[in-house]
Amino acid sequence: MKFLDEYRDGELAHQLAREIHRITTRPWNIMEVCGGQTHAIVKFGIDELLPKQITLIHGPGCPVCVTPLEVIDKALEIAARPEVIFTSFGDMLRVPGSMTDLLSVKASGGDVRIVYSPLDAVKLAEQNPSKEVVFLGVGFETTAPATGMAVFQAAQKGLKNFSMLISHVLVPPAIEALMSSPNCRVQAFLAAGHVCAVMGYEEYFPLAAKYRVPIVVTGFEPMDILQGLLMTVQQLESGRAEVENQYSRAVRREGNQPAQELMRKVFKVVPRKWRGLGEIPQSGLGLSEAYSAFDAEKRFGLADHHVEEPAECIAGLVLQGLKKPHECPAFGTRCTPEHPFGATMVSSEGACAAYYRYRRRST
Amino acid sequence: MCLAIPGKIESITGDDPLSRMGRINFGGIVKEASLAYVPEAKVGNYVIVHAGFALSRVDEDEAQKVFEYLKQMEELDDLKEAGP
Numbered sequence: 074m075k076f077l078d079e080y081r082d083g084e085l086a087h088q089l090a091r092e093i094h095r096i097t098t099r100p101w102n103i104m105e106v107c108g109g110q111t112h113a114i115v116k117f118g119i120d121e122l123l124p125k126q127i128t129l130i131h132g133p134g135c136p137v138c139v140t141p142l143e144v145i146d147k148a149l150e151i152a153a154r155p156e157v158i159f160t161s162f163g164d165m166l167r168v169p170g171s172m173t174d175l176l177s178v179k180a181s182g183g184d185v186r187i188v189y190s191p192l193d194a195v196k197l198a199e200q201n202p203s204k205e206v207v208f209l210g211v212g213f214e215t216t217a218p219a220t221g222m223a224v225f226q227a228a229q230k231g232l233k234n235f236s237m238l239i240s241h242v243l244v245p246p247a248i249e250a251l252m253s254s255p256n257c258r259v260q261a262f263l264a265a266g267h268v269c270a271v272m273g274y275e276e277y278f279p280l281a282a283k284y285r286v287p288i289v290v291t292g293f294e295p296m297d298i299l300q301g302l303l304m305t306v307q308q309l310e311s312g313r314a315e316v317e318n319q320y321s322r323a324v325r326r327e328g329n330q331p332a333q334e335l336m337r338k339v340f341k342v343v344p345r346k347w348r349g350l351g352e353i354p355q356s357g358l359g360l361s362e363a364y365s366a367f368d369a370e371k372r373f374g375l376a377d378h379h380v381e382e383p384a385e386c387i388a389g390l391v392l393q394g395l396k397k398p399h400e401c402p403a404f405g406t407r408c409t410p411e412h413p414f415g416a417t418m419v420s421s422e423g424a425c426a427a428y429y430r431y432r433r434r435s436t
Numbered sequence: 437m438c439l440a441i442p443g444k445i446e447s448i449t450g451d452d453p454l455s456r457m458g459r460i461n462f463g464g465i466v467k468e469a470s471l472a473y474v475p476e477a478k479v480g481n482y483v484i485v486h487a488g489f490a491l492s493r494v495d496e497d498e499a500q501k502v503f504e505y506l507k508q509m510e511e512l513d514d515l516k517e518a519g520p
């Protein structure tokens with residue numbers, strides 16, 4: 074298939090890896106922000122092609138993994154109501170809340186449905202006027218244009234029975250929070266290609282300058298990741314800290330303007346809790362005043378619901394790159410994808426699940 | 437959630453920019469996606485789709501760059517090996 078197979082060519086990938094070996098003289102810690110990249114890195118063994126001096130730190134870029142427990146609990150409470158059709162992306166169904174998960178709510182009679190696009194949830198609301206249709210809107214800047222359009226269309230259609238439980242998160246504030254932590258070992262970032270396809274990459278210039286870190290916008294195929302790493306190591310080795318774009322076939326500097334315009338209409342920037350990381354200022358999107366009628370938290374009176382996270386799971390440390398999944402005592406024994414303790418084991422993009430699927434033999 | 441691969445637009449329905457939909461072929465699997473955010477996209481273009489929305493058009497010239505870069509690297513290596 075066009076634009077895909079070429080980027081998985083083993084020989085070309087090795088050529089890039091050899092060049093990284095050739096230029097690397099010192100140890101470097103590089104974080105890939107995006108969970109999709111973590112998945113590809115572990116699946117294709119990209120980290121094993123790299124020189125020993127290079128450590129890849131798996132970042133918090135899996136939206137399922139960082140959705141806070143209290144949002145899941147709110148989702149569970151809403152989904153259990155008899156008048157509600159609860160809709161969500163498939164990968165949210167097994168995420169454990171404090172007591173249960175959406176799949177169990179469904180098994181005990183809740184009307185929980187997987188949708189492919191948030192627009193499908195809007196359609197359901199039109200088709201079921203006597204029901205309350207709620208969509209669980211999580212994700213990074215990549216998903217926000219989709220949920221934003223669903224709210225926008227629901228408003229245009231005057232739908233009174235549609236609402237959203239929103240927990241959108243933003244990447245640049247998370248990078249800022251990681252870099253300003255005293256424990257931070259990250260020296261460079263691969264920025265997530267698809268997030269930048271929406272937002273562009275101008276937001277990263279002040280971060281690269283302030284923390285003196287190279288940031289390279291990178292795609293998802295093995296060759297993209299290797300080229301992104303090569304560009305990053307070239308910068309590190311020569312003492313540069315710039316923003317570069319490896320993924321220019323899909324990412325323009327200014328991003329997707331129509332999407333940003335819609336997001337500005339529908340959303341406002343809010344403080345947001347991240348599972349495992351705590352609250353990060355200005356790191357999320359919530360509905361703007363004009364669209365607050367579609368806020369499920371308000372509609373169902375759950376805005377003041379707060380929940381603490383359990384202690385056993387070290388996903389927070391994994392998400393900050395301070396621990397690898399197999400350093401967790403529960404990994405692969407008490408915690409597996411069938412019985413996940415933490416969200417990083419639930420989502421296929423989560424670091425724990427990726428290690429479990431592809432690395433069990435070597436750990 | 438984010439493992440989006442590029443797909444090829446096979447057909448487009450609707451004229452209104454906000455409700456334009458495309459049938460997108462991902463290596464044999466065909467899905468509907470909104471083209472609201474890629475007003476310039478035409479049948480035959482490749483797009484990156486996420487959560488039912490095309491977010492970006494794949495630029496074919498830019499897509500060649502990594503391969504050109506590798507070719508240059510190879511030529512440089514050959515030069516080095518040939519030596520002075």
Ligand code: SF4
Nearest residue numbers: 386388401408415425
């Ligand atoms: S292996 Fe399980 S318990 Fe350990 S950090 Fe990962 S999700 Fe948490």
